[in-house]
Amino acid sequence: MTEALLEVHDLVKHFPVGGAMLARSATPVRAVDGVSFTIRRGETLGLVGESGCGKTTTGRCILQLERPTSGRILFEGLDLVTLGEEALRPVRRRVQVIFQDPYSSLNPRMTIGQILAEPLKVHGIVPDRQGRAARVRELLVQVGLLPQHAGRYPHQLSGGQRQRVGIARALAMEPALIVCDEPVSALDVSIQAQIINLLEDLQSRLGLTYLFIAHDLSVVRHISDRVAVMYLGRIVEIADRKTLYEAPVHPYTKALLSAVPIPDPRLEARRERTVLRGEVPSALKPPSGCVFHPRCPIAEARCAAEAPNLREIKSAHWGACHLA
Numbered sequence: 092m093t094e095a096l097l098e099v100h101d102l103v104k105h106f107p108v109g110g111a112m113l114a115r116s117a118t119p120v121r122a123v124d125g126v127s128f129t130i131r132r133g134e135t136l137g138l139v140g141e142s143g144c145g146k147t148t149t150g151r152c153i154l155q156l157e158r159p160t161s162g163r164i165l166f167e168g169l170d171l172v173t174l175g176e177e178a179l180r181p182v183r184r185r186v187q188v189i190f191q192d193p194y195s196s197l198n199p200r201m202t203i204g205q206i207l208a209e210p211l212k213v214h215g216i217v218p219d220r221q222g223r224a225a226r227v228r229e230l231l232v233q234v235g236l237l238p239q240h241a242g243r244y245p246h247q248l249s250g251g252q253r254q255r256v257g258i259a260r261a262l263a264m265e266p267a268l269i270v271c272d273e274p275v276s277a278l279d280v281s282i283q284a285q286i287i288n289l290l291e292d293l294q295s296r297l298g299l300t301y302l303f304i305a306h307d308l309s310v311v312r313h314i315s316d317r318v319a320v321m322y323l324g325r326i327v328e329i330a331d332r333k334t335l336y337e338a339p340v341h342p343y344t345k346a347l348l349s350a351v352p353i354p355d356p357r358l359e360a361r362r363e364r365t366v367l368r369g370e371v372p373s374a375l376k377p378p379s380g381c382v383f384h385p386r387c388p389i390a391e392a393r394c395a396a397e398a399p400n401l402r403e404i405k406s407a408h409w410g411a412c413h414l415a
């Protein structure tokens with residue numbers, strides 16, 4: 092088995108509610124509430140759940156854009172939670188992010204060439220100007236753009252091209268791990284496939300490891316080796332891709348999968364949809380017992396009283412449900 096590049100142990104991130112004056116007494120928002128997983132080198136882990144389930148906060152904790160409330164995040168054996176800003180600097184280079192909306196993170200006054208050259212200069216990756224220009228051209232070609240795009244501004248590119256620039260900017264830092272936070276959600280379906288294919292191609296060429304965050308199980312299916320499903324700050328199921336899609340054990344995973352259209356028209360006609368009751372409850376006051384029980388179609392009395400642990404139901408297939 093390949094070694095673990097990233098290990099997340101019992102990660103908790105609570106946000107205080109209200110201003111600093113109230114923070115001490117207020118009930119916190121339990122955005123991430125005891126999440127554990129491992130990503131092996133060269134692997135893609137899909138992290139899926141509805142908006143507000145804590146998947147983006149999990150990604151931001153790994154990137155150290157948020158400091159966790161508790162838990163451990165081991166990257167290449169180093170616990171990032173214990174590191175100060177100085178010690179984190181080389182790690183920040185090795186762990187990069189691709190955002191959903193690259194437009195908001197690309198400086199509109201800089202050309203694409205300047206945007207890509209900046210980190211090369213700041214981090215001393217390519218100290219000389221000519222070398223940087225050559226590396227920028229190389230990065231552009233690597234992500235399927237043309238060297239001429241270096242002279243354009245972000246607003247002169249399409250959404251898909253801008254996401255390619257976002258990917259090139261992450262690659263400029265020569266990362267080992269990339270947190271892909273909904274990288275295709277803002278794109279047309281036809282462009283989504285191109286970007287996912289590009290990410291896969293780069294992974295096999297450069298040996299990258301991905302945490303791929305999405306709200307939709309159909310998006311992560313193609314790219315993920317394993318998939319973790321999150322609900323209200325917790326992982327409720329995690330398994331390899333085939334097992335998760337073909338034999339899910341958690342009622343929430345089953346409901347999400349029932350919403351995914353099947354390309355075969357005959358199977359699609361027979362697809363039974365499980366429509367969940369109500370909305371995702373507030374992370375400020377999660378339900379008692381199993382946090383999914385108010386929406387679960389098969390909940391029993393004990394589900395409201397007793398929280399199920401995430402346990403290994405079959406080999407390497409984990410689920411958090413009393414009835415699984």
Ligand code: SF4
Nearest residue numbers: 381384387394412413
């Ligand atoms: Fe549903 Fe109970 Fe399983 Fe929770 S523990 S998912 S409420 S059956």
